[in-house]
Amino acid sequence: MVKIQPAIVWFRDDLRLSDHPGLYEAASRGAPVVGVYVRDEQSRALKPPASRPLGGATRWWLAQSLRALRSSLEAIGGTLVLRTGPAAAVIATLAREINAGTVFWNGIAQAPHQAVAADVEAALARDGVTSEIFSGDLLVEPRAIRNKENRGLRVFTPFWRRVQGLGDPPKPLPAPKQLASISGIASEDLDDWKLEPTWPDWAGGLRESWTPGEAGAQARLKAFLDDGIKGYTDDRDRPDRDGTSRLSPHLRFGEISPRQLWYAARFTAAEHPRLAGDIDKFLSELGWREFCRHLLFDIPDLAERNLQEQFDAFPWKRDARALKAWQRGLTGYPIVDAGMRELWHTGVMHNRVRMVVASFLVKHLLIDWRAGEQWFWDTLVDADTGSNPANWQWVAGSGADAAPYFRVFNPILQGEKFDPDGGYVRRWVPELAQLPDDLIHQPWTATPIELASAGIELGKTYPQPIVDHKQGRERALAAYAKIRGKD
Incomplete structure (x- = not known):
């Protein structure tokens, strides 16, 4: 009887067992399966464009997600090996250690990830190890949607129409029920990676707000489709309501796949036709994520350069003091400050408020x-x-399908329209909680008596606006006129 060589599954931004094409195929071969996650901070610098090192909040999430993935794999007899170093060297070494015949992984349609994957494939090939690569990160691969110049689309509506016109994506795959594994493989200790903050420990709000991992993602999806989808079209713009899916970080780390969201939403629409409009809106938000990923496929330096070159001449200001006030939620505009404080505490910000704070x-x-x-x-x-x-380039006016630069969000009117009772501001800017609804979005208009009765002293307990809205808007339009050649 011929002994089947072990297989390796390389996990990246797909920290789940279900609808994981690479894992599914490896498990179906009947060979022992070893999962590996590589903390590769060296390959980033080898080839341009470099991939971005994780931020503090995503490092925290990654730690929780890896723990959850390890537990899930162990529950079905598998294992997760953690190692540090260039992915090509690490995975080739692991393959030699266990005499692996094949390494499976899901592709990521981003230039830095593709460059690293190509190095892995080449290193394995030198040792006679086969690579098998699958699609699992997107609904549609970028090469399937191109224009006549063989370029990706830059306007969302025709892009999303093309995606929908291709029909349903492949159905999600089930998780393996049992894995054969190998014991005694050396693995690093996750705690030694120091992904989580220690002193100061700023992650308390994240722990209160989230349950990272595949189980948490599936529970969140079920709760949203059972109870949260009704009214989504309107409620998603209301930061004072629990009207969003809160699935984005789970999707970011691949704890749930776009295909799983697509089919779960379509099933709900079929079961409850009255929810079809809300579900279409939800799926269009998934489509926007897809659109941005397709942009990144064509434009790897999306975070560094203006897509519209005229913005290269924009007269940006260097103002460290104003930037710090914005970061700390101390601009004097309540809806802006509420959003920035929500971000710091929970690691997310309501989508409507993201646009307002970015515009500001x-x-x-x-x-x-x-x-x-x-x-x-x-x-x-x-x-x-x-x-x-x-999204930042969309707000700035410099990106694809961008909002025109002269569209300047009025933070007062945005607050009054989307947080009419001030509930969102009162939650995150509690020093304003005693103000009446008609003043909470513009406390500087309150009389001294009204401020005193609410326990507020502008400039001390809460800042004065760091810029006048009208003057700020006029200054922005004047700056834009310069790059348009109107001055």
């Missing part, structure tokens, strides 16, 4: 969008290499 930084303060994108990259648990820079 780029337009009211004239600070380069890249400074805001970098802050979000470090503080968001769902910081995504495609969505984060694409």
Whole structure:
């Protein structure tokens, strides 16, 4: 009887067992399966474009997600090996150690990941080890949606129409029920990777807010489709309501796949036709994530350069004091400050508020969008290499399908429209909690008596606005006029 050589499954941004094509195929061969996650901080620098090192919040999430993945694998007889170093060398060495015949993984359609994967494939081939690569990160691979110039689409609506026109993606695959494994393989200790903060431990709010891992992702999806999807089209714009899916960090780390979201949502729509409109809206948000990933496929330096070159001449201001006030949620504009404080505490920010705070930084303060994108990259648990820079460029007006630069969000009106009772502001800016609804989004208009009765002393207990809205808007438009050649 011929002994089947062991197989390796290389986990990356796909920390799940279900709908994991690489794992599914490896398990189906009947060979012992060894899972590996490589902390590769060296390959980044070998070839441009470099991949981005994780921010603080995503490092915390990764630690929790790896623990969950290890437990899930062990529950079905598998194992997860952790190692540090260039992925090509690490995986080739592991393959030699266990005499592996094949290494399986899911592709990631991003230039840095593709470069590293190509190195892994070449290193394995030199040792006579086969590589098998599968699709699992997207609904549609970027090469399937191109224009006549063989370039990806830059406008969302026709892009999403093309995706939908291709029909349903492949159905999600089940998780293996049992794995054969190998014992005694050397693995590093996750705690030694120091992914989580110790002193100061700023992750308390993250622990309160999230349950990382595949089980947490599936539970969140079920809760959302059972109870949260009704009214999603309108409620998703209300930060004072629990109206969003909160699935983005799970999707970011591949604890759940786009295909699983697609089919679960379609099944719910079939079961409850009255929810079809809300589900279509939810799926279009999944489509936006897809759109941003396709942009990144064509534009690897999306986080570094303006897609619209005229913005290279934009007169950005260097204002460290204003940037710090924005980061700390001390701008004097309650909806902006509430969003920035929510971000620091929970690792996310409501989508509507993300647009407001981004517009405020780029337009009211004239600070380069890249400074805001970098802050979000470090503080968001769902910081995504495609969505984060694409969304910032959308707000700035410099990106694909971008909002026009002259669209300057009024933080007062945005607060009054989407947080009309002030519930969101009261939660995250408690020093304003005693103000009446008609003043909570513009406390500087309150009379001294009204401020005193609410326990507020502007400039001391809560800051005055760091910029006047009207003046900030006019300054932004004047700056934009310069790069348009109108001045």
